Amino acid sequence: MPDWVYAVILGIIEGLTEFIPVSSTGHLLLAKSAMGLPPGFWDTFSVMIQLSAILAVVVLYFSRLWNVLLRLPSDPRARRFALSVLLAFIPAVVLGLVFHDFIKQVLFESPRVICISLIIGGVVLLLIDRFAPHPRRTDAMNLPLATSFAVGFFQCLAMIPGVSRSGATIVGSMLLGVEKRAAAEFSFFLAIPTMAGAFAVDAWQSRDQLTSDNLGLIAVGSAVSFVVAIVVIKAMLAIVTKRGYAPFGWWRIVVGVIGLGLLQFA
Numbered sequence: 001m002p003d004w005v006y007a008v009i010l011g012i013i014e015g016l017t018e019f020i021p022v023s024s025t026g027h028l029l030l031a032k033s034a035m036g037l038p039p040g041f042w043d044t045f046s047v048m049i050q051l052s053a054i055l056a057v058v059v060l061y062f063s064r065l066w067n068v069l070l071r072l073p074s075d076p077r078a079r080r081f082a083l084s085v086l087l088a089f090i091p092a093v094v095l096g097l098v099f100h101d102f103i104k105q106v107l108f109e110s111p112r113v114i115c116i117s118l119i120i121g122g123v124v125l126l127l128i129d130r131f132a133p134h135p136r137r138t139d140a141m142n143l144p145l146a147t148s149f150a151v152g153f154f155q156c157l158a159m160i161p162g163v164s165r166s167g168a169t170i171v172g173s174m175l176l177g178v179e180k181r182a183a184a185e186f187s188f189f190l191a192i193p194t195m196a197g198a199f200a201v202d203a204w205q206s207r208d209q210l211t212s213d214n215l216g217l218i219a220v221g222s223a224v225s226f227v228v229a230i231v232v233i234k235a236m237l238a239i240v241t242k243r244g245y246a247p248f249g250w251w252r253i254v255v256g257v258i259g260l261g262l263l264q265f266a
Contacts, residue, residue, distance in 0.1 A: 015228025021167030056229035117162025122252030
């Protein structure tokens with residue numbers, strides 16, 4: 001297949017899986033392995049198209065985020081929300097810098113680890129969807145600072161490929177008494193600095209892969225990812241409100257089991 005087809009496929013996968021708790025990184029790694037794409041540029045490609053997913057969140061929540069920005073100098077609630085996101089972001093910064101090379105060089109090279117993580121994470125989602133504590137917090141923009149900071153440590157679990165950043169933060173939030181829709185929204189807000197930071201680090205380290213020949217493929221994948229992410233974010237909130245997180249739990253289990261099965265015959 002021509003390279004632009006691979007770019008479209010990976011763009012769809014990124015947009016489809018980035019904000020639902022099924023692990024976009026795990027799905028992208030498995031997809032690249034299944035399509036036989038070599039490391040190097042396609043690893044860089046997967047990092048670069050994450051920026052479009054960040055932009056999807058900014059576009060959908062622009063009015064709320066813009067209002068917070070405008071009110072920062074005068075409104076304590078706006079400053080409190082900004083601080084809550086910053087506190088949740090800090091653990092990933094510290095642990096990400098410490099373990100970045102180990103994660104990239106060891107864990108990301110094991111499709112088996114990804115599949116097992118998908119299955120375990122799916123079981124956790126099924127359990128949390130059924131046995132989560134009664135929610136005490138329903139506003140994603142007004143969480144206690146201690147709760148936000150604790151959610152940041154749950155997010156660090158997503159450094160293991162297949163765990164899912166959104167899945168870890170949502171499960172952590174619900175265990176801490178955050179209502180399921182609010183947990184998803186706080187995960188979206190936390191994604192902005194987290195993914196932007198990861199994008200900046202990986203893009204700098206992979207800058208030698210960014211040639212004029214490859215920019216067109218990155219543009220195609222980014223555009224596809226952005227459009228799909230816009231649709232998925234809206235759909236996810238509707239699904240979570242009506243059916244909870246069980247559908248995503250089953251999704252993870254099915255993909256993980258299929259992946260392990262394929263690895264047995266590889």
